[in-house]
Amino acid sequence: MTMNDVQIAIVGAGFSGLGAAIKLKQNGVDDFVILDRGADFGGTWRDNTYPGAACDVPSQLYSYSFAHNPRWSRSYSHQPEIHRYINDVADEHGVRAHTRFGTEVERAEWHDDQRRWILDVVRDGRHEQVRAEIMVGAVGPLCEPNLPDIDGFDDFGGKIVHSARWDNDYDFTGKRVAVIGTGASAIQLVPEVAKAAARLDVYQRTAPWIVPRTERPYTPAEHWAFENVPGFQTAMRGVVYAANEITAFGLTYSPKSLKPVELICRANIARSIRDRELKRKVTPTFQVGCKRILRSNDWYPAIARSNVALVTDPIAGITETGIVTQDGTARDVDVIVVATGFHVTDSPVFDKIVGTDGRSLAGVWEEIGMQGYKGSFVNGFPNMMLMIGPSTGLGHTSMVYMIESQLNYLVDYITTVRAQGITRADVKFDAQRAYNAEIQHSLRNSVWVNGGCASWYKDHHGNITTLWPGFTFNFRRITKHFDIAAYDVERGASASATSATTEKRPASVTA
Numbered sequence: 037m038t039m040n041d042v043q044i045a046i047v048g049a050g051f052s053g054l055g056a057a058i059k060l061k062q063n064g065v066d067d068f069v070i071l072d073r074g075a076d077f078g079g080t081w082r083d084n085t086y087p088g089a090a091c092d093v094p095s096q097l098y099s100y101s102f103a104h105n106p107r108w109s110r111s112y113s114h115q116p117e118i119h120r121y122i123n124d125v126a127d128e129h130g131v132r133a134h135t136r137f138g139t140e141v142e143r144a145e146w147h148d149d150q151r152r153w154i155l156d157v158v159r160d161g162r163h164e165q166v167r168a169e170i171m172v173g174a175v176g177p178l179c180e181p182n183l184p185d186i187d188g189f190d191d192f193g194g195k196i197v198h199s200a201r202w203d204n205d206y207d208f209t210g211k212r213v214a215v216i217g218t219g220a221s222a223i224q225l226v227p228e229v230a231k232a233a234a235r236l237d238v239y240q241r242t243a244p245w246i247v248p249r250t251e252r253p254y255t256p257a258e259h260w261a262f263e264n265v266p267g268f269q270t271a272m273r274g275v276v277y278a279a280n281e282i283t284a285f286g287l288t289y290s291p292k293s294l295k296p297v298e299l300i301c302r303a304n305i306a307r308s309i310r311d312r313e314l315k316r317k318v319t320p321t322f323q324v325g326c327k328r329i330l331r332s333n334d335w336y337p338a339i340a341r342s343n344v345a346l347v348t349d350p351i352a353g354i355t356e357t358g359i360v361t362q363d364g365t366a367r368d369v370d371v372i373v374v375a376t377g378f379h380v381t382d383s384p385v386f387d388k389i390v391g392t393d394g395r396s397l398a399g400v401w402e403e404i405g406m407q408g409y410k411g412s413f414v415n416g417f418p419n420m421m422l423m424i425g426p427s428t429g430l431g432h433t434s435m436v437y438m439i440e441s442q443l444n445y446l447v448d449y450i451t452t453v454r455a456q457g458i459t460r461a462d463v464k465f466d467a468q469r470a471y472n473a474e475i476q477h478s479l480r481n482s483v484w485v486n487g488g489c490a491s492w493y494k495d496h497h498g499n500i501t502t503l504w505p506g507f508t509f510n511f512r513r514i515t516k517h518f519d520i521a522a523y524d525v526e527r528g529a530s531a532s533a534t535s536a537t538t539e540k541r542p543a544s545v546t547a
């Protein structure tokens with residue numbers, strides 16, 4: 037078996053893995069490799085190719101601050117354009133040569149005796165190992181599609197497709213289609229599929245709150261200004277950023293102040309749907325913001341179409357020919373589209389990462405909940421930095437902002453360990469515990485806790501462990517420098533810890 041030695045192994049070539057690679061190069065670190073199971077850069081923006089896939093954060097902000105794109109065609113970009121942008125940035129920064137595509141990481145285990153992560157990878161059917169001093173886990177929280185726990189999927193004789201694994205060769209024209217789910221992905225793909233399908237049944241468990249999408253093409257004058265007026269795009273980013281941060285206040289500290297957003301959503305329904313029964317069905321019963329606030333102009337018109345039915349009776353099961361609801365109605369279809377999201381707090385990836393004492397990330401998080409330190413490090417997993425780790429997700433603005441905050445932390449971490457000859461850094465359990473207690477305290481009045489909805493923002497302990505509470509500039513502030521005092525560090529080849537305050541994790545702890 038081939039063994040490859042590198043200083044840093046980055047797993048994942050999406051926005052965060054690519055960003056990490058670029059920042060390392062810019063800071064003089066070249067001894068790294070990116071491993072990705074796909075065929076090019078883009079991560080979730082490579083994998084989600086369903087019709088209508090687009091970003092609901094304006095392109096000006098949903099891009100790297102160090103790689104402005106004056107050629108965005110519209111105010112909100114669609115998947116092909118974002119995918120192209122990410123690949124262009126990778127080429128402009130010479131990162132492709134560092135990247136091994138088609139490479140699946142099957143397991144990553146920390147070996148204390150070697151002070152190395154050893155990654156078992158499969159590439160073109162061949163098993164190899166990559167040994168790295170530091171591992172950057174950049175797989176993203178939305179990478180493992182979630183199939184709903186509904187009986188009968190195996191019995192279905194037609195086609196099943198998940199929104200994140202779209203089959204672009206399949207022709208929906210004239211087909212009888214079922215879509216399960218009414219989240220961010222479903223509301224984008226349903227209007228497109230409805231145009232082609234003979235009949236479309238949309239299975240809704242929970243109605244989402246939806247604001248209009250203020251999307252428009254950029255004018256030639258704007259494109260000229262993006263290219264030629266210094267600071268124009270930066271200023272636009274600033275405006276979008278500031279406007280979005282206002283929502284953060286309402287979501288985290290004052291859900292009542294989100295009332296105007298609810299009124300906009302209600303007006304959106306009133307304007308789009310005439311049928312009283314359909315209006316009732318699409319009006320959410322939880323507080324706006326408790327689940328992601330969606331953006332669409334074509335969702336309500338789509339479900340009001342004559343060939344579309346919104347089914348709200350719970351699904352009882354799937355048969356060989358279609359879907360049966362609990363009221364006993366059977367609806368036969370040719371294809372079932374599963375738009376039911378991702379394994380976020382229970383990702384199978386967590387089973388594959390093994391830290392000290394042979395404990396997997398899944399095992400540790402099963403016990404203490406999905407928690408880490410500054411979204412980046414987890415006690416018991418030395419020399420591993422996670423991108424978009426626990427408590428970094430957002431419902432109101434661009435994840436790229438959070439990623440870039442973590443990139444500052446990554447660069448300072450790498451610079452520090454190099455300068456000080458540190459061979460092992462493990463975040464202290466007490467630092468992690470205090471950090472998470474503070475996060476949970478900040479969330480106590482939030483709409484995610486009190487808004488009356490069930491959401492994937494919560495882990496199995498019932499804690500919100502996916503979202504960053506409050507303003508994102510606070511995350512930028514706390515990730516500016518690698519705060520070495522929060523870590524147990526060791527230097528050189530010996531196992532002598534420099535910190536006198538090492539604390540062992542108790543057997544059972546809740547945040």
Ligand code: NAP
Nearest residue numbers: 090091092184217218219220221222241242328375376377
């Ligand atoms: P999602 O938000 O998790 O939505 C999943 C949908 O499936 C929900 O409507 C859910 O209903 C439904 N569902 C799950 N299990 C079900 C079952 N057993 N029976 C019936 N319905 C079931 O997933 P997503 O739409 O793929 O979006 C995931 C995330 O991806 C988003 O929150 C967002 O962060 C990201 N995304 C972003 C964009 C963008 O524009 N930037 C676009 C797409 C996705 P319940 O609500 O009742 O659980």
